[in-house]
Structure formats: structure tokens, C-alpha cells
Amino acid sequence: MVWQRGGVAASPPVDVDLALVGGGGAASLVLAALDRHGVRGVRVAVLDPVRKHGQDRTWAFWGRPGGELEPLLSASWRRVEVTTPARRRVLDLAPLRYAMLRSAPVYARAAEAERRLGATRIDAAVTALADDGTRVLLRGPDGVPLARASWVLDSRPRPPRRPGRTSWLQHFRGWWLEAGAAAFDPDRAVLMDFRTPQPRRGVSFGYVLPVSDRYALVEYTEFSPAPLTDHGYDRALRGYVARLGLHPEALRVREVENGVIPMTDAPFARRPSPRVVCLGTAGGATRPSTGYTFAAMLRQAEQVARAVAAGRPPVPAPAYPRRHLWLDAVALRALDTGRLAGPDFFDRLFDRNPPQRVLRFLDGGTSPGEDLAVMRSSPLLPMTSAVLGDAVGRLRGRLRRPR
Structure with missing residues (x-):
């Protein structure tokens, strides 16, 4: 046709x-x-x-090496950095790897x-x-x-189907940067770098996905209720590039990527x-x-x-377990109310769990026992308050729905 x-x-x-x-x-x-x-x-x-x-667009994900996507990958890394104001970690993800x-x-x-x-x-x-x-x-x-x-x-x-109790966005801008001399470590990606200025209401971080020692995607990301202006993203990226110790005059922006993704319960x-x-x-x-x-x-x-x-209806299973969606709703509420600081949350998460568990949790692949371990590593008072607030919000939502 x-x-x-x-x-x-x-x-x-x-x-x-x-x-x-x-x-x-x-x-x-x-x-x-x-x-x-x-x-x-x-x-x-x-x-x-x-x-x-x-x-x-560019997608990044973690998994085991091999599989149908292997010939299509631009790069992959077994080691990644997670940096907060408190410390810098280099994590070995084996047997997993981070891929672009x-x-x-x-x-x-x-x-x-x-x-x-x-x-x-x-x-x-x-x-x-x-x-x-x-x-x-x-x-x-x-x-x-x-x-x-x-x-x-x-x-x-x-x-x-209906509005959420919390409705944020993951919004970002990335520069594909080409350097005239070696400027990046191609054996190590920066997964999250929280040394960026934190918004009044939200979380921000930078990351670096190097394809070679002279070419990398450098991105600024925010979790917050609303996107920035073009000037806001570019200013944040310039600041992050300087934080990495790179000289803008020695870099060429080859491509620009933008995106907005919903973060809502x-x-x-x-x-x-x-x-x-x-x-x-x-x-x-x-x-x-x-x-x-x-x-x-x-x-x-x-x-x-x-x-x-197999001749069956093409209906996939839910993308994430219900318990993970509940945990997400609680975490979003804690961030939205300001009870939980994003850098502190991720600092404790990676400090008290093996990196493979954290990555599997973020991807919805952990067992109930592993979920409990992740919950124990979260700040107790802010998360308890968020759990109570989420329960009250759910009850009010049910009472307001037409019968």
C-alpha cells in the first residue's frame, strides 16, 4: 500500500x-x-x-556481554564512576557491563x-x-x-490514565565532544557525577560516555518538575565540562542531543x-x-x-514488579517534598550495596530479598515519612474517584 x-x-x-x-x-x-x-x-x-x-538519540543500558545487540553497540564499559560531593567511586560491574x-x-x-x-x-x-x-x-x-x-x-x-501524586521529568542535554588530543578514558564511563549545582527542587548530575580517548558524549541531566531553557542547559554543560578539567577551546561540539522523559507514579x-x-x-x-x-x-x-x-496474543508482561512501582512512588515523593537529597540517596545506595544489585534494582530485576536490602540502605526517617505520605495520598485518591 x-x-x-x-x-x-x-x-x-x-x-x-x-x-x-x-x-x-x-x-x-x-x-x-x-x-x-x-x-x-x-x-x-x-x-x-x-x-x-x-x-x-542514544540509549545506555547494562547487561551481560553478548546477545543480538552486541554488533550494534558504539561502546561498552565494565568499570564506571559514581561521584558525589562526599566521594568518588570506581565500580567494577562484572559480570555486567554498561553499554551505549x-x-x-x-x-x-x-x-x-x-x-x-x-x-x-x-x-x-x-x-x-x-x-x-x-x-x-x-x-x-x-x-x-x-x-x-x-x-x-x-x-x-x-x-x-490519571494524574500522578508526583509528576517530575528527567530532562537533559548532551554534547558529543571531539578533542584535539587525548581527553577521555575510553575504559571507564562516568555513570553519575553529582558535583553539579543542585536545583532548589530536584536532582542534577553529569555523565560521560567515551567512545575513544578523543570522542565522548558529555551530558547534563536533571530530575525536576520542569525543563530548563536552552541557555540553562548550555550553561550547566559548560560548567560541567570545566569541572572535568577540559578546556572548551580545545573541544568541538559535533552533535547535540536533548530529551525529556516522564518520571511519575x-x-x-x-x-x-x-x-x-x-x-x-x-x-x-x-x-x-x-x-x-x-x-x-x-x-x-x-x-x-x-x-x-508461538501463535499467542502479543501482550508483554508488566515492565516492572508492582513492589518496584510502589518504591518508586515513595522515592519520588521523598525527593519532591525535599525530605531526601538525591546525592545523599545515591551515595548510600552505592555505599551499602554491591553495584550489580543497584543496577539490577534500577532495572527492575532484583528479588524481594534484594529489594529489602536496598530499602535498608535508604535514609530511614525521610523514607518512612514518604511511605506514610504516599499511603495517605493513595487513600485520598481512592476516596475521590467516582464510584
């Missing part, structure tokens, strides 16, 4: 088994997973007005998977989904029918209707307390592909 934006469909709506709405990271990982699991004979369509390509993946090879792999799957590409925005419980009709501009699908995987951003609808499934941030893949998303998107893609290959 051919669709031109602002034009007319050249043929009737295409009938497919699986429609992917949105062609970004979540959909790209699903396409690659479907191809990797040898899915054939399943009619697939991808609907997005923009064909993603090139370097428009840029978007261009992911999009290229997805395009290859589209061809191998024989997927239909529809270059149009989906404006409405009509789910009758058996099939879903996907409409485009002016209500034109684009496709009918047995299942829809929707990765477009959408608001939560608001619930997202994983299945807004019987045959529509949300992926990515809209499907709960973003960890509320940290903004980490990629590893959960990767899990979702793997679960969808396994289900399709």
Missing part, C-alpha cells in the same frame, strides 16, 4: 495480523525481534509519517527486518483506533481508513482496549524513579516476538 501525507490512499485499507503504530525505538526493537525469532507468514504493517534513520547504543544501527536493523518480514509500510499518521474486540480499524488524516489489524502495538506517547494504560497494546513509555517501560527505559523496551520486544512466534 502507498500513502502520501496530504494525499489520497492508492488502494483500500490493508488487512494485517499485526500493526505497529509509531516507528521509533520500541517498534524498531519489535521488528528486529520478530525477524530474529523467524516469524514468517504473519502480515505486519508499520504506520508512521516519518521513516526513522540516522543518529537522533546509538539509534542509526537500530533503525537500519529495523528496516532490514521490515524487508525480511515483508511488512507493509504506511507513511501516514494514525489519528484514531476503533477496536471492536475482534479487529482494529486504524484511521489516518481526515478519517481515511488505513488498515485493519487483529492486533495493534502502539508506541506513540500518550498521557497516563501515574498509571499508564498498557491495554487501552482489548486488541490495542501500548509499548515504550506509553506501555510503562519508563522506570518512574530514574527514567530508564531501554532495557524494558528490549524485554517487551522479546516477549512480543516470542508470543507471535
